[in-house]
Amino acid sequence: MHSKVISNLFPMLTNWIRGQRIDSSPVILNRRRIYILPTRRGLFFALLLLLLLLGSINYALSLGFVLTFLLAGLGHVAMLHTYRNLSGIQISAVAAAPTFVGERAQFQVSIEAPGQRPAIGLHFKNQSPEWIDLLEPGSQTVAISLPATQRGWLMPGRFTVFTNFPLGLFRAWSYVDFGTRCLVYPRPLPSTLMAQGEHAIQNGQRNTSLEGADDFSNLREYRVGDSPRHVAWKASTKSDAWLTKQFIHPAAATLWLDWQFFGDTDPETRLSRLTDMVLTAERTQQSYGLRLPHCEMAPSVGTAQRECCLKALALFEISDAEP
């Protein structure tokens, strides 16, 4: 029963010597990647078997022998089933959405098995596992998470896929490393934003208040192509024509978020504050530009701008920005 363990020592050793390789997605867990060892509970089970055997020998209990050997057989079978519970599982990398320092980075993988595979755990080193039960055909997505502690690229390395099913006497596991990385934005720091922000905004060409972006301005006659959501139905009933509500267009206001405005605070704090300002500007649909010591983002608003700016903040002065 230990031949499997020994045969698995070899790939373990070679892995260790060669260093971790990056797996190409998808990975199918097979004999070459699965390791199996008894758990603590499994060792206790062995102790139980020994006690049962001693008892049976001493009292010459034939049925005691039957029980002992049946449980010994169960141990063997459990090992096979634990191994089988992992083998054949197919894991593919999905994505890792960017996150902020202080939150948990979620690495999504898609997992699928050729049969029923209950109680599969996935985790990064020293993290508590995410559990998934593959009971229905088809793939499922599971997010393996770990805390994002600093901005920049988070490279968590390999994660572990494991199972103790069915009896918990053995643990079969495998390592998978897709080389997936996750962009970690600085932690937003809102506390002093408004005071400092007013300063920053004044320096920019401010046309409207931050809060007023979506404010209703006036009504005009309906033109083809206006959104029905903006039609002032109530007002239109009193008028001959349909009336459309007009808003101050956010693009009209431009905001410069400048590295220079934070006096002598340390760079990380500045980045955090800028991050928060980006988020605020996005929330209020305020057009904004970003000025950092070595780069400048032209004013704009929207998802692309947000991501562009946050990425610049995340990777600020990180030399190895694109590993």
Place this chain on the structure above:
Amino acid sequence: MQSPKATWSPRPLLNGLLATLALVIAPHTAHLPLWLSVLTTAILGARYWMARQHIALPRKWLLYALAIAAVSGVILQYKTVFGREAGVALLTLMMTLKLLEVKNERDVWLIVFLGYFMLLTHFLYNQSLFIAAYLLLVAWLFTTLLIAFSQPRAQMAWRAQFKLSAKLLLQSVPVMLVLFFLFPRISGPLWNLPSDVTSAQTGLSDSMAPGMISQLAQSDSVAFRVEFAGKLPPSTQRYFRVLVMDHFDGYAWRARRTRPLTSPLQDQDQGPGTRYTITLEPHNKPWLPVMDFVDPASLPIGSQLNSDFSVTQRELVERRKRYSATSHASLVNPIGTNANDLSRALDLPATGNPRTRALAQQLRSASRTELDFVNQALARFHNEPYVYTLRPPRLGANSIDEFLFDTRRGFCEHYASSFTYLMRAGGVPARIVTGYLSGEYNQLGNYLIVRQADAHAWSEVWLTGRGWVRIDPTAAVAPNRIEQGIANALPAGEALFLNNPSPWLRQLKFSWDTFNNSWNQWVLGYDQERQVSFFARLGFGILSWEDLSLYLLMGVGSIFGLLAILTLRPRSNDRDNVERTYALFCKRLGQVGIARDPAEGPLDFALRAKTMRPDLAPTIEAISRLYVALRYGANTKPEWVQDFSYRVTRFRARKPHTHQP
């Protein structure tokens, strides 16, 4: 202040655990003290209630106090913590108290392991087929619990878990069998058995007072079973000797300390003798029943033939014992017995039973030889109105006189006792032999069942020139007892369980006993001796424990390999199924002469087949199209596979047998 522990209560799982624990403890309530059974039930109930009402588990100090109190209770009860009874009590307590401590399911496995161990303790009391089946069920439940507890999200259906657990246990059976048969057995315990493991059993004792054997005759329990190598000897020869008693104190007969036989025995008929194997139920006495008269050379190692032809072994028979022996109907020791034995065989108490003494003198003087005297005494039993009964009246101080002259109602011990007394009073050396007579033959299993009810007492007299001769006075009173067994010898209404008037009930009883006997022989009686003979009979010769270990490793290894292949082989996927099914379709067509050329594409083949069998054209068309779609198509649906295999399995190329005009 300590905050109370949060209680752990995944209810269905916990309830399952509680129920299973109750089941594993239940058979022990028969021998646990009442307070312990009550306490255990209370703890199980309390745990159930706590989970139901979300009550916090008791504090640590309370648990310790409870544990200490319970252990003290056990010590007070048994005066020890060792031994079978106290051990079981402690294990029960530990297991149930642990329940009050489990905070999460990670701790549960320990309770389940204790439960597994608990299964073993039942076998100390009972190894019957029933308890084995019951405990197997409990083991199944425990294994299911382990499965349930190893899934953090508990997504599997209960049914599937029970099924998986059964599957795991079934797959364990081959390894279990190999280990069971090959694991080297050792004889004797590793450490001394606590004295409470063996308990008193019914059976013969080393003294015989009036009423003792008649009491035994009401016990249905099996004393031993005998398999004969040759023909079953007639009932009148099936005297199984256990003890010889030659000391009479006026009321009871007693056996003396046995001495090994020193003088050689002489086989008078020189025949091959009767070879038989006895499986003796444990009786906690050193003696081994054998048929008269046993050949000392045939006796098992560790046993000895005594000067009175009884056989004993050094240790007590605490477990079911199997041994073989050969007996000769007329093996005797003509030189006999030393003078000491003979003089003892004449000893009588100085006073008492005057009427019997007078009768002995009268009969002795009227007969010319010792044999004549014996026959006259037997004739008296035969001719006078003596009654053979299980319920004789009580006897007083002069028990022999009262029986012979007044009550005249008695069981075999009364006849044997009074006859022996009579012989001694008449100057002929005589003694009592106790043992078993005839037994019941089980045709189904081809063996003899000897029960406690078959216990018997008879006499032996010393005849000059012939040695010790067996005389059974009961035969003179109730010849049926000897010829047809006890059930037919007793008056109607006395032998309640012994009479089985309906043949099918008798048959059922025999089947059950045969089954039980095989269980005893092959499962419970599988010891070192049996292991050696089993492999010798299989042609392996005598295996040492090294050989056994080697075979064991090989056996377990190959089973493990086989199981690994079976368990880990890739599931045949749809594509394989489709290929197999299509092959079946081609075979069906091949049977009617439309064989597919290996190079022929499925659509070409279909075209050819359709022209040859226009009657089957639509089916051939459908099957072939489905096959092509499944085999080469990009997007297939599972329903197509089902449809495909449904059509193929119903496809018949052979024409039905109808007469065409």
